[in-house]
Amino acid sequence: MTTFKTIGKSEPRRDLPEKLTGEAKYTADVQLPGMLFGKILRSPHPHARILSINVDAAGSLPGVRAVVTPFDAPKGQVAPDMPILDTEARYVGDEVAAVAADDEDLAEAALSLIEVKYEQLPFVTDAVEAIKPDAPQTRPGGNLVGGKPLTLIRGSVEEGFAQADRIFEETYSTPAQAGAALEPRAAVASWDGDNLTVWKSTRGVHADQLALSLALDVPRGNIRVMGQNMGAGYGTKDETRLGAITAVLAQRAGRPVKIELTRQEEFVAGRHRHGTTTTVRMGVKNDGTVTAVHATTIMDTGAYLSSGPGVIRRAGQGALYLYRCANVQYDGYLTYTNTPSGGSYRALGAPQGHFALESLADTISEALGIDPLEFRLKNHVGLEGQPGERVTPANEVLDTQPVEGGVPFSSNGLRECLQRGSEAIDWGQPSERPESGNLRRGKGMGMFIYRGGAGGRSIARMRLESDGSLRLLTGLMDVGEGSLTVMPQIAAEELGVGYGQVLVTFGDSETTPEAPLTAGSTATFSTGTATKEAARQLKARIIEVVAPLLDTEPSNLQITDDGVEHIQYPERSVSFAQIAESAGEIEVEAAISPGSRDHVINSFGAHFAEVEVDTDTGQVRVLRYIAAHDSGRILNPKLAINQVEGGVSQMLGFTLSEQMLTDPRNGVTLNASFLEHKSPTLQDFPKMQVLFADVVDPVGPFGAKALGEPPSIGVAPAVANAIYNAIGVRIRDLPLTPDRVLNEIEAQRGDSQ
Amino acid sequence: MKPFKFEQATTAVQASQTHVDAAPNARFIAGGTDILGEIKEGILEVNILVSLAGLSGASEIISSDVGLEIGALVTLARIASDQSIVETYPALAQAAESVATPQIRNVGTLGGNLCQRPRCWYYRSPLFDCLKKGGVTCFASDEGNKYHAILGAENCHIVHPSDVAVALLALDATVVVSNASSDRQMPIGDFFVSPNVNMLAENVLEPGEFVSKVKIPKPSSGTRSVYLKAKERQAYDFALSSVAVSLEMRDETITQAHVALGGVAPVPYSVPQVDSELTGQKIREVDVQAIGQLAVKDAQPLSDNSYKVRLTASMVARAVSRLISE
């Protein structure tokens, strides 16, 4: 059994002290001399051409220093389908113009003086309607992105269904769910000649730097993006127009400009989890063996594409890969509508897809008379992967989100999750009968698979500094999930020093090396692997440099907390400071393109919920929740537990109370507030137990695999299945709000009369 | 926010006169938790906010053998925790405790809570020109109405948002309204008005008038009361439906009953048919389910809120049941 110095220890979160005292700076806390405040004018119409904008009055208001409209904005693109500003508004809330003024109230007053002439256009707010041929067109070329669905096939579902004894099909829906990060996004921009500095909430300083460079037509080297502490994002703080607009205003005003979105703007003009309608069709033998899976998802990307293609892909992975099956198909329809845009909210489309898949699995189990746990134990994909032939050439890195069969996983602890999780919730035993006649209890489960591993190319730099400090530099942004703490754990462990000795600089496009987005649960794998490699290289270099100083071979030396010492004669030693003094600063850089040629690196899990339903009020209480995860070796247990608990609690909102509601008559988002978009509070937090499978992945750094997003995936099916177990009512539309529960109970009572 | 003047009044006369002089663009402010939100939302333009916080006696709770007098500036937190209220008027304490969050309750006042404007999302959004704002349409009539009224609504379908008002209705409270020269008082049921009577306001206050205190008669020794609130999440939510019940019970018999409903009508809603049905019944013989059904017999649900009918019936049954079994 390996003993580690710091891996596996709950080292305190490195950035927590300054967050506890209020000293941690977020973008809205940035103050610069002469700074102005910007505000954005937004469309009141779901779809309209902007015929003209008169900013004379607004621009002449004392204290207004800059104005930008689509008629005078630079012609660059923030995204392929999104210019910096456009003469067409595509949803209620779409950016139309912006001003910068001496203070916020002035900027607001200026906005109210801007006169816009709109020509309203036909609009569509519902995704299922939008893909019909006669739907109002949101874009030339039609609403369906790419003109056709994303279709992925392994084997042949026709054959698979032909082999089935029984075929089941159901349709499920999930709402748009706001990420609603507590910090509304903000940006500060300041020019110094041709050089632009931007402070912003971001999960990728280099990605933002590139995006701004393209949008503003400014060389990348002239742009510096300084990532600030981020009041979270859960993926939803993907780039929007905000950074570019702020930069343009600052350039025109000749002074720094800050824009802070209001909470309402963050809801409407931020990004959210895509709403979906999914039909799953599964063929099974009478003994429960799965012979075919065919899932079709219609997903609403809203007015702009953002990360839609990634999300629609992710929504199919459960159907394609969770159940061992030779014959599977996924068709994903991604459609534009005139509503706010979806983005990369934690686990992307996987929760939506798994809700449908895992709900149907329970329906099938019941119909066949098989325990839902047994059904999954019988059919879940194993270490050897899916049946079929490998398609990716042998010398190429494997996609961590494959369709092909014939490729094994690097590790797969799903079975252990199913077994230990079910034991922890006493799966075999029915729930205790509650005292009140109107209360019903039940248990339910859901299992899941999630890609992790390969993110983008990642670079980590490590340095022995002139004063003897050891520093890790990474472009990675800690988005609150703890990579700022875990990366130095990896570095320290590899180097052989104490955790506290590794200092970290992160998230500055000028001083830190290229890093991918903190996204797709890839941070641990990509930057972690790069970090481990950089630490290994630094260790080797240091020892190499010290060997002649101590007049011995490198193989006789080891690194300690204080420096380097001779293994047999520890009194022959030298401190890090002394090394730096004599050899100068030592810096190494490790660049990796992560991935494996031989294995698919995925995380797995199984969630179990026990709920109590009040059949008089429709309220659902989660009595206890078990989250069992295979994420390889857990590098920092307390952080990991916090991640899992947080992900589960967050998605109880998705399951029970949260939905973004758009009025179909005029495209207005009705509930763009914390009061009306009902996120879980402290009182909603259930009793939870987190279990980690005993898995050490052979590929991941120190055996770790992705953990950030998987906790989001099992919640909706576990709870929905538990509700079914409690009251015998199957609800296929999220969220499972009291009104829905009551209506379904009523409908069932009506049916049975 | 657009600019406004904030003036701290020291006397009722000053407060009232300032309000009248600046009408219709003046508003009274107590804690301010609702009114600042409306100003920020852009649905309320006001030139002057007249603060009542400095008025003498406005923050007092006076308990006597006759009953309770609560100054309009008493915070919800104080009402929720005051021993005399918790013991003798539990429905009121429970209603106050159920409001929002501790932060809001520490600042929000009795008067402000009674006078708060509706939470209807069409009302709160400047993008809907609804009846309550002087427009011609109620956007909840045909769709998008899951939170709206099932009782007592004709053209406008708001629900009154105050928890405290519902409890006070069941406790037969009296509202004292003051202006520069005098006070007038009325049963709380007469303080609130439905949209048919006044579309643009929810109560009878005239320019220059403000709620100065609320009086509650002391319940007799056999009286118990309760406030129950059904919400969509465990906390910090307005009511989907709420119920306040006060029952006087003697010799195993209900001698007086007052049931009030919240979250289901444009005003805090009395159901006299339930009160009469309960009065005189032997506790052991009360059919709480039937009582619940009776409470909603006149319900006229909209397209999305029929669940409220069943929910409200259940809540009434539950509240009555709790009191008779205590």
Next chain:
Amino acid sequence: MAQLPISYSASITLNVNGTDHQIEVDHRWTLLRVLRDVLGLTGAKRGCDRGECGACTVLVDGDPVCSCSMLALQVGGRQVRTVEGLGDANSLNVLQEAFLAEDGGQCGFCTPGFIMSATALLESNTDPTEDEIKAALVGNICRCNAYGRIIESVKAAAKSEAS
């Protein structure tokens, strides 16, 4: 040239963390705005500006309030306490140490607000039950949903204070 609407200002004395500050404020300015933009105390955060999230929670005369929902002019003559008055990164107080040990935060945006609500709780109740902790802190939203760790942190702080 467009006209600015008339606005009103006042001179007030605001007592924050024990110190009196003489400042000019626009009548519209909320306590949150004054703390952040005039006094540079950026610990209290603007999460929603509507009193719906608690990220701006400070103590006024010992009670947690949403500073975004009070006007500065309503606070004159009262004692305001913010997170900056509790400790700094080099000397965390008992509550802050407990949060650090129990990992009571993720992105940290809600953290100052929780710290202030928890400070008020522990000043009036030295041994709160889990239900009392939940009731006292329910007005603070944590979107990372670190609620489990937050509850443990407050429990640990109460225990530390006791010993």
